[in-house]
Amino acid sequence: YLTGNQVTGESSVDAYIKTLRQGCRCVECNSFAVDCWDGDDGEPIIYHGWTLTSKISFKDVISDAILPYAFERSEFPLILSIENHCGLKQQDKMAHYLKTILSECLYTDRVDENATEMPSPFSLKRKILVKAKRLPSGMSENELIQEVLEEDDERDEKRKKITTVRISKRSIIHHLSVTHHQMSLQKISQKLSDCVNYIEAVHFDNFDYSESQGKFYHMSSFGESKAEKLVEDVEIARQFARYNIRQLSRIYPGAKRQDSSNLKPIPFWNTGCQIVCIQILSGQHIPRPDHEMEGDIIDPYVKVRIRGHHLDQTYLNKGKTEHVHNNGFNPVWRSAFFEFLVMIPNLAFLEFRVKDHSKSGKDESLAVFCVPLRMVQEGYRCIPLEDLAGKRLTPASLLVHIKINRNAV
Numbered sequence: 001y002l003t004g005n006q007v008t009g010e011s012s013v014d015a016y017i018k019t020l021r022q023g024c025r026c027v028e029c030n031s032f033a034v035d036c037w038d039g040d041d042g043e044p045i046i047y048h049g050w051t052l053t054s055k056i057s058f059k060d061v062i063s064d065a066i067l068p069y070a071f072e073r074s075e076f077p078l079i080l081s082i083e084n085h086c087g088l089k090q091q092d093k094m095a096h097y098l099k100t101i102l103s104e105c106l107y108t109d110r111v112d113e114n115a116t117e118m119p120s121p122f123s124l125k126r127k128i129l130v131k132a133k134r135l136p137s138g139m140s141e142n143e144l145i146q147e148v149l150e151e152d153d154e155r156d157e158k159r160k161k162i163t164t165v166r167i168s169k170r171s172i173i174h175h176l177s178v179t180h181h182q183m184s185l186q187k188i189s190q191k192l193s194d195c196v197n198y199i200e201a202v203h204f205d206n207f208d209y210s211e212s213q214g215k216f217y218h219m220s221s222f223g224e225s226k227a228e229k230l231v232e233d234v235e236i237a238r239q240f241a242r243y244n245i246r247q248l249s250r251i252y253p254g255a256k257r258q259d260s261s262n263l264k265p266i267p268f269w270n271t272g273c274q275i276v277c278i279q280i281l282s283g284q285h286i287p288r289p290d291h292e293m294e295g296d297i298i299d300p301y302v303k304v305r306i307r308g309h310h311l312d313q314t315y316l317n318k319g320k321t322e323h324v325h326n327n328g329f330n331p332v333w334r335s336a337f338f339e340f341l342v343m344i345p346n347l348a349f350l351e352f353r354v355k356d357h358s359k360s361g362k363d364e365s366l367a368v369f370c371v372p373l374r375m376v377q378e379g380y381r382c383i384p385l386e387d388l389a390g391k392r393l394t395p396a397s398l399l400v401h402i403k404i405n406r407n408a409v
Helices: 012-020 058-069 089-107 153-158 207-213 225-234 235-244 268-271
Strands: 026-033 045-047 078-085 128-132 144-147 159-167 173-180 183-186 197-202 216-224 248-252 298-306 319-321 349-356 364-372 379-386 392-402
Touching: 012 026, 012 058, 026 058, 045 058, 045 089, 058 089, 078 089, 078 173, 089 128, 207 235, 216 225, 225 235, 225 248, 225 268, 235 248, 349 379, 349 392
Parallel strands: 026 078, 078 128, 128 197, 197 216, 216 248
Antiparallel strands: 026 045, 144 159, 144 183, 159 173, 298 319, 298 349, 349 364, 364 379, 379 392
16 A cells, blocks of 8 residues: 555555556555544554554545455455454444445355365455454453564564463453564454454464464464575475465565565465565656666666576576667567576466666666466567566567477476
């Protein structure tokens, strides 16, 4: 929902619309009550908490963006990820807006406890699922829940063994030993809890606990640096892959990315992570090199490479053309020929990146296109180009000839 950085950027309903139009299947709502809980007219709002980002109405996001644009690009289910910091009254309002505005689009069926796996996305077409915390069984919404907060990934190394407790006004009812450094007291609305079914947000303890006690509808979030450590170790990565067969996982950018830069999603996709948070800034255009003025002519060249499994991300599977001097209109690279050997094609992407050659500074990226290798077809192909925000740069394109040898050793 931000059009700029994570500290002072503007929040916008239009940012949701543009993201949904690009085919995103999971959008985030960080929901805070105005003036602590009650706020102006008691309406829940969305903004990046404890920052200078502007605020937008939760109701406006649901009615003006989610409802009309959720399925414009894709009929597959949309996940509405809610980070809830509201009081009970405004949580009830959120639940009311979700149910009345989204109506039949909101998936409200209860979880089939006899099932062992998530329903197919095909069976959930044109449905919106809410990802949030649920009220624990046997608890009322008036009880305070002392919960584990999602950690900043920079502080992973400082985590230590502590105990969290469920608290009622009369007694401590239940103890749960977890690994974390930060806790929070919160009440969870029964009405908002009832909107959550197949994507219940839970704290991740460890893989052994998840395998023995975790439910297939439990989803955990992992900070960037923690997730990187999980995928870098071969044995742990195998455990992570097995976890992702049973449950959903979400990878979110580290707190250091205040400029809304993005992590590299492919290593996490390779391990089976289903949701990797990408920050899409609206209003972003092709960057012009700093030394150029409007109307200057570029010296374009193309970089081609394979992205995917680390066995395929080698220096042999990348290349670039020569730059064409002063021709950004119809450059031709007649001698450009690249041959790549791909070991694991099901995880591979073929990337084309157009850059501007600079004699004095850094070469700037102008346009890009990335496609799963399994979707690439042989013959003469027109490669559509997009800017760095994913916007189609009509009529900019590349004409290439592709040959695939599936019997290569």
